[in-house]
Amino acid sequence: MPRVKCIKCLKEETVLRAGFIRGKQRFLCKECNYHFTIYKERDNDKPSRKNHATTIIDIAKAIGISVSTVSRALKDHPDISLQTKKAVKQVAADLNYHPNTLAQGLSKRETRTIGVIIPDIETYFFSSILTGIQNVASAAGYKVMISQSKESHETEVANTHAFMTNWVDGLLICHSKETKTFDHIKLHLKSGIPIVHFDRVCDELGTSKVLLDDLNGGFQVTDHLISQGCKRIVIVIGPPHLNVCIKRLEGYKKALKKNNMEFDPSLVCHTNLSIKSILENVDAIMKKDKSIDAIFSISDIGAIRTIVHLKKKGIKIPEQISVAGFGNEPMGEIIEPTLTSFNPQTYKIGETVAQLFLNHLIEGENHQPATKVVKGNLIVRSSTLRNPPD
Amino acid sequence: MPRVKCIKCLKEETVLRAGFIRGKQRFLCKECNYHFTIYKERDNDKPSRKNHATTIIDIAKAIGISVSTVSRALKDHPDISLQTKKAVKQVAADLNYHPNTLAQGLSKRETRTIGVIIPDIETYFFSSILTGIQNVASAAGYKVMISQSKESHETEVANTHAFMTNWVDGLLICHSKETKTFDHIKLHLKSGIPIVHFDRVCDELGTSKVLLDDLNGGFQVTDHLISQGCKRIVIVIGPPHLNVCIKRLEGYKKALKKNNMEFDPSLVCHTNLSIKSILENVDAIMKKDKSIDAIFSISDIGAIRTIVHLKKKGIKIPEQISVAGFGNEPMGEIIEPTLTSFNPQTYKIGETVAQLFLNHLIEGENHQPATKVVKGNLIVRSSTLRNPPD
DNA sequence: TTTTCTATCGCAAGCGATTGAAAACGACGT
DNA sequence: ACGTCGTTTTCAATCGCTTGCGATAGAAAA
Known part of the structure; x- marks a missing residue:
């Protein structure tokens, strides 16, 4: 018993x-x-709530008013008398009060957080876009959550779901190279959470997007090469499902046409954008076609590695082969010869992306998806300068 | 009326x-x-809750059980029968249920989010550390929130407060160059939220920290230069309040001592680590002292810009002046000559930082701050190779 | 059968803040 | 003194989920 x-x-x-x-x-x-x-x-003495962050309840108790009054006072609600507000704010400061974001989010159904998914944070192109995003986001009171897909479709999908089911107020995404299907995005479109694409976008989705000046960039680089006397310009691009490749190629063609040169499909190197694939393709085409006098690599890293590679083989740049890139990575002004490249204005891109998100937010229901193209500019350096101006 | x-x-x-x-x-x-x-x-017909995310309440109603049972079933609580669990999970899947992180966080008083503050995300050193952090953090189910101080103490402080009052479960921080006081950290120490420092740490705070192999790195680089026959090695360091500088300088001295060479204070260039300041200092010292035959720049970017600068002046590297760096940035293998540098194992650092945070979390109350040094290794390239081995 | 046990569930109180709507309180005009 | 109002506060429901603790119906033991 x-x-x-x-x-x-x-x-x-x-x-x-x-x-x-x-x-x-x-x-x-x-x-x-x-x-x-x-x-x-x-x-019994309830010391349980020790070292516990002060809440509006604490403030309310301290002053002897209700929590709703405190809440409104802190928000400068017009219904609250001036002296009450002053008292509340005073006590709040004294108690070192900070609102609990979670609780606020739960009530207001928003997190003031935006998720960004990029292929690779270690790539200057993306990290500088990030800086742009963060600048305008934090100015608008939004926190930024970042995740990288590492160019894997699978992790991109996982990250997307993680973000979207975790109450981000918006998603800014640049797809991985592998991504060809967009069900993971479609799935969340109807939730009403703003989604903005950038760089590697998807047209079939009705989202807002920010694009580089790809066509114009391709055009300007090619036109510049031609102006330097190049006749047989190889263009190194990536997989055809990335529309940035298509666009830059289009610009390339446009420049040829403008200069009354014929487009030779054999001068287009299709790679998967890996260094290995790029160098192999370059080697192959140069072996096959001795007339080549310029290489336009769609990415700066590609161009840079190409330069290193060619130099190793004793080829003079730009005298024998001119090389140009796209992206204006910092490395471009270090390498020798310094790299001619198209500057896509990455900060501006980031800022625009974030801005588009904010627009979507304020437009609300009647939001119309927008597409913005951020103008870039050609940076001419020595890797293509055959006729140095005097 | x-x-x-x-x-x-x-x-x-x-x-x-x-x-x-x-x-x-x-x-x-x-x-x-x-x-x-x-x-x-x-x-009256209450269609208000349209396109509203499904909650455990919906599941509970659908099956006709209570929300607590649903909650427990989803968590595989032993009190719940197998068939109930199966039913719940089935319905949850059918209804495309995703737990509301905010509500969970509010109840459990945790966010499963960790904040990281770094000086600059565009710097490879930091972004690669970030990758390391994200890998282990996300494996442990934590989201990562990033903010950059852009080397400004002020924004570092602001970001710190933003993070700590927004319920991150932990803070991983590398201080800005400007930061000399740590009140913003101290303020939050008693909250009990784990704080882990890395790279630029602060000793007066009793936090866990992860350090680069600074001393050893400084030693190895210097020792290697000496082994290559350099006699008068300039070391370019940054502001003395950054202990990484002190440490690398110590390694430098240690290597001198080991090789029975005398330490000459005039060979130490104190800069603020800006490119301008570095190049000016290099110019100044080389003008003053013609005997210099090597430059050890504490940062790779510094070393790289130094190489470019010296080459422009017609100085042969490494024949006249050897140059070595610290950090093993990708640019180092592109520049000509390729740069000898100490590889601090940034991924490993990031992983270690995150791991330390997790440790703190599981140790809880009786956590003892730990200090870990991540071993690095010297990468010898041509910028210092005077006696190429045959 | 009756008395113990179990295996499962449900109730309800939070978590901290927002917010619709009622209440309290003076002040004023008549 | 009463009807009218405007101003300032308070009440209480919610947000979606966790969890301490109590309830209940069969199964097992007595």
Whole structure:
């Protein structure tokens, strides 16, 4: 017979054991027909809430008013009298009060957080876009959450879901190279959370997007090469499902046409944008076609590695082969010869992306997806300068 | 007399106007002594909750059980029967349920988010550390929130507060160059939220930290230069309050001592790590002292810009001056000559930082701050190779 | 059968803040 | 003194989920 007193009638005789519950002995008082368990002695002096962040409840208690008044006072709601506001703010400051973002988010159904998914944070192109995004986002009071897909479709999908089901207020995304299907995006479109694409976008989705000046960039680089006397310009592009490749190629063609040169498909190197693939393709085409006098690599890293590669083979740049890139990575002004490249204005891109998100937010329901193209500019350096101006 | 029925007694005669409230007419029923306002007709058919994310309440209703059971079932709580669990999970999947992170966080008082503050995301060193952090963090189910101080103490402080008062579960920070006081960190130490420092740490705070192999790095680079026959090695360092500088300088001295060479303070260039300052200092010292035959720049970017600068002046590298850096930035293998540098293992650093955070979390109360040094390794390239091995 | 046990569930109190709507309180005119 | 109002506060429901603790119906034991 357990020596336990019933919590209600305080008798001992009537108490009998009644199984276990979550590892603890449970009792039943026959008289009261009352089940109970002996839990840990609760500290009666309630020091439990020690070192606990101050809440509006604390403020309310301190002043002796209700929490709703405190809440409104802190928000400068017009209904609250000036002196109450002053008192509340004073106490809030004294108690070092900071609103609990989670609770606010739960109530207001927003997180003031935006998720950004990029292929690779270590790539200057993306990290500088990020800076642009962060600048305008944080100016608007938004926090930025970043994740990288590392060019894997799978992790991109996982990250997308993680973000979208975690109450980000918006998603800014640049797809991985691998991504060819967009179900993971479609799935979340109807949720109403703004999604903005940039750089590697998807046209079939009705989202807002920010594009580089790809066509113009391709055009300008090619036109510049031609102006330097290049006749047989190889263009190194990536997989055809990336529309940035298509666009730059288009610009290339446009420049040829403008200069009355014929487009030779054999001068187009299709690679997967990996260094290995790029160099292999370059080698192959140069072996096959000795007339080549310029290489336009769609990416700066590609161009740079190409330069290193060609130099190793004793080829003079730009005298024998001119090389140009796209992206204006910092490395471009370090390498020798310094790299001619198209500057896509990455900061501007980031800022525009974030701005588009904010627009979507304020437009709300009647938001119309917008497409913005950020103008870039050609940076001419020595890797293509055959006729140095005097 | 208003033609309005009292909401309670439904009589009209007893109702009289009673002022306005927020722009709307208010009424008072004398009989009931009840104040009320006629608000917009609430849609009775309650289609209000349209396109609203499914919650455990929906699941509970669908099955006809209580929300607590659903909650437990989803968490695989042992109290719940197998079939209930299966049913719950099935319905959850059917309804495309995703837990509301905010609500979970509010209940469990955690966000499963960790904040990272770095000086500059566009710098490879930091972005690669970030990758390391993200890898282990996301493996442990934590999201990562990033902000950059852009080397400004002020924004570092602001970001710190933003993070700490926004319920991140931990803070990983590398201080800005400007940061000399740490009140913003101290302020939050007692909150109990784990803080881990890395690279630019602060000793006076009792936090866990991850350090580069600075001393050893400084030693190895210097020792290597000496082994290549350099006698007068300039070391270019940054502001003395950055202990990474001190440490690398120590390594430098240690290597000198090991090789029985005397330390010459005039060979130490104190810069603020800006390119301008570095190049000016290099110029100055080379002008003053013609015997210099090597430059050890504490940062790769510094070393790289130095190489470019010296080459422009017609100085042969490494024949006349050897140049070595620290950091193993990707640019180092592109520049000509390729740069000898100490590889600090940035990924490893990031992983270690995150790991330390996780450790702190599981150790809880009785956590003892740890200091970890991530071993690096010397990468010898041609910028220092005077006696190429055959 | 009656008395114990269990295995499962449900109730309800939070978590911290927002917000619709009622209440309290003076002040004023008549 | 009463009816009217405007101003300032307070009440209480919610947001979606976790969890301490109590309830209940069969199963097992007595």
